[in-house]
Amino acid sequence: MKVFDYIILGAGLGGLAAAACLTKQGKKVAVFEKHYLPGGCCHTFDYGEYSFCADVHYISQCGAGEAIDQFLNYIERNISFNSLNSDCIDRIITPEVDFNIPLGWGHLRRRLLRDFPQEAQAINLYCDEIEDLRQQVYEFGQDVNWYNRKWHDWLKLPKYLHLFSRRNWTLQDLYDHIGLSPKLQAVLAGQSGDYALPPSEIALVTHACLVWGYSNGAYYPKYHFRHFVNTIVDSIITGGGIVKLSTPVEHIQVDEGKVTSIIADGKVYQATYVYISDLDPKLTLELMHDSQA
Ligand SMILES: Cc1cc2nc3c(=O)[nH]c(=O)nc-3n(C[C@H](O)[C@H](O)[C@H](O)COP(=O)(O)OP(=O)(O)OC[C@H]3O[C@@H](n4cnc5c(N)ncnc54)[C@H](O)[C@@H]3O)c2cc1C
Secondary structure, three states, rough: OOEEEEEEEEHHHHHHHHHHHHOOOOOOEEEEEOOOEEHHHHHEEOOOEEEOOOOOOOOOOOOOOOHHHHHHHOOOOOOOOOEEEOOEEEEEEEOOOEEOOOOHHHHHEEEEHOOOOHHHHHHHHHHHHHHHHHHHHHHHHHOOOOOOHHHHHHHHHHHHHHHHHOOOEEEEHHHHHOOHHHHHHHHHHHHHOOOOOHHHOHHHHHHHHHHHHHHHOOOEEEEEEHHHHHHHHHHHHHHOOOEEOOOOOOEEEOOOEEEEEEEEOOEEEEEEEEEEEOOOHHHHHHEEEOOOO
C-alpha cells in the first residue's frame, strides 16, 4: 500500500488546482485519473494536425488580481492569456435574432435596450436581478465562511433575504416573473450551453454567477488550453507529486464514517490527511463502501 499526504480523485481542473496548491504547500500529493489525458472536461485531444480543447471556448477571472491570476501566482507559474473581442464574446443566432453579446454587464444592458426597445422593462428587471444576486453571492461569501461558521453569522442573514428568497428559482422562473418574450428568453439562455440544460432546470443563482463572471472578462490561453492544463500538471510533478493517468478509482473504503483508503487500478492507496474528490458527487457516493454497513 502506498501512502501520500493527500489523495485526489480525478484530474479535472478542480482536482489539479487543489493538487497544485497543496504541492506548493510542501504536501505529497497523488492524483488518480481514469482518462489517458489530464484536464477532465477541459482536456485537449489531437485530430490530424490540429489540437482541440474538448469544451472551453473562454474562461473568466484571468485579469490582474483575479482568481486565475492569483492561483497562477500562488503556484509560481506564468501563463499568457488573450482577451476575446470585447464587442462579441458570444454570438447567439436563433431563427429570429442574430445577437452579439459584448463584454461588460452595462454594455449588454444597453445593447439589449437598443435592439429590443419594446421589452425595456423586462430587460431592466433581468439585468438588475442578475446584478443583485451576483453581488449578494459575492458579499455572502466574504461575510460567512461555510467551513468556519460562528453563532453571530446568523445575525448577518437578514441582509441576504433576497438571495435566500431566490434559492429555489430556476432561470425560467425569472423569465416568467419578469414577462420576457420567448424570443429574448432564447437569446439570454444562449450562454447556457455550459449546463446543457433548459432554463427550467438551471438554478437562477448559478446562472447569475456564470453570466456575470463571463461579462467581466473572457480569456483564452495564448498557447492553447493544453498549455494551461500541462503547466498545472507540471507544477505538481516537479513539486514531487504524481498524476497517474489511465488509473480509474474503483473503490473508496469507509471505516467508522471516515475514508481510510482507495483502490485505483487494483492497487490500494492511503492518505495521511485528506481525500479530495473531483468526481461527480453521485459517482463519489457510489464508489464509497462502508465496512460497517
Ligand atoms: C460542453 C461544455 C462547455 C463548457 N464551456 C466552458 C467554458 O467555455 N468556460 C468555462 O469556464 N467553463 C466551461 N464549462 C465548464 C467547465 O468545463 C467545468 O466547470 C470544469 O471543467 C469542471 O471541472 P472539474 O474538475 O470540476 O470536473 P471534471 O472536468 O468533470 O473532472 C472530473 C475528472 O474526474 C475523472 N474521473 C471520473 N471518474 C473517475 C474515476 N472513477 N477515477 C478517476 N478519475 C475519474 C474524469 O475523467 C475527469 O477528468 C463547460 C462545460 C461543458 C460540459
